[in-house]
Amino acid sequence: MDTSKNNSHITQTLVICIIFACGGYLYYQTHSVCNFPIQYSVGEVDSRFKISRTEVLEVIDTATKIWETPTGSNLFEYNPEGKLKITMIYDERQEATEKRKTLEENTEILKNQAKSVQDRYKKLEADFDNEQAEYEALLVEYKRNEATYNQTVQYWNTRGGAPEAIYESLQQQKQSLSNTYEAVESKRQSVNAKVNEINAFMSEYNNIAEKVNTTIDVINEDAGREFQEGTYTPKTKIITIYEFSDRTKLLRVLAHELGHALSLDHNPNPESIMYELNKSNTLTASKEDIDSLKALCKL
Numbered sequence: 001m002d003t004s005k006n007n008s009h010i011t012q013t014l015v016i017c018i019i020f021a022c023g024g025y026l027y028y029q030t031h032s033v034c035n036f037p038i039q040y041s042v043g044e045v046d047s048r049f050k051i052s053r054t055e056v057l058e059v060i061d062t063a064t065k066i067w068e069t070p071t072g073s074n075l076f077e078y079n080p081e082g083k084l085k086i087t088m089i090y091d092e093r094q095e096a097t098e099k100r101k102t103l104e105e106n107t108e109i110l111k112n113q114a115k116s117v118q119d120r121y122k123k124l125e126a127d128f129d130n131e132q133a134e135y136e137a138l139l140v141e142y143k144r145n146e147a148t149y150n151q152t153v154q155y156w157n158t159r160g161g162a163p164e165a166i167y168e169s170l171q172q173q174k175q176s177l178s179n180t181y182e183a184v185e186s187k188r189q190s191v192n193a194k195v196n197e198i199n200a201f202m203s204e205y206n207n208i209a210e211k212v213n214t215t216i217d218v219i220n221e222d223a224g225r226e227f228q229e230g231t232y233t234p235k236t237k238i239i240t241i242y243e244f245s246d247r248t249k250l251l252r253v254l255a256h257e258l259g260h261a262l263s264l265d266h267n268p269n270p271e272s273i274m275y276e277l278n279k280s281n282t283l284t285a286s287k288e289d290i291d292s293l294k295a296l297c298k299l
Contacts, residue, residue, distance in 0.1 A: 034297035039082035
């Protein structure tokens, strides 16, 4: 027997065995995430997020169903000692998001105030127009009656005086003119007061509008920043959530990172859970999401 040939045969056999063993290992790794649910636990949850561990568990449970429902598979299970640990770390990202949210809420308050001021301004403007018209009508009437009175007085003065009856009538006209003048003056003052009130409301509206525009500028400037809302680290099997603006966004970022834990990659559909940016508000897996998961699980 040729020893060198026997050794060569043994080496080839070992190589083939090793290759088959690796193939079996890779097959197990690919399908284990679908055949055996991933055990997850909750680690640190920073209190500054203002969300309890119970609420976090509820959101995670809902996020897991985004993947489990379309496939009918039990892909995740909560276990206090689970190897996949989900943590929530508060840093400048969440702080900036909360600041932006407060600014947006303040902007809505300011817009409502501006609308209220604008509505009152329009009413004042309508009242002013009415009072202005009344004032002008009174003024025209006063000037007409005044001219008639002066002509009559001048006429009788050229004749050495008016008879007693006419004199009494002229005295009554004079008193009537005085009353009309007082009404005209009162209306003039009322119109001027309306003008001052309108100007005050315009100043208030402009101040509010300036605040709104300044706040919007800050929001728009901040909106250009992209934050990494969450990460999944395969080596340590840790999902870390850094930032979310509301429950929907938290749910989506958790579902996204759970997708990575399942070994899913990003896909190009902006509505997908596995899209690289958390822009959509949809809470269901897209066709691309489901197709990727089914391909992974060989379903």
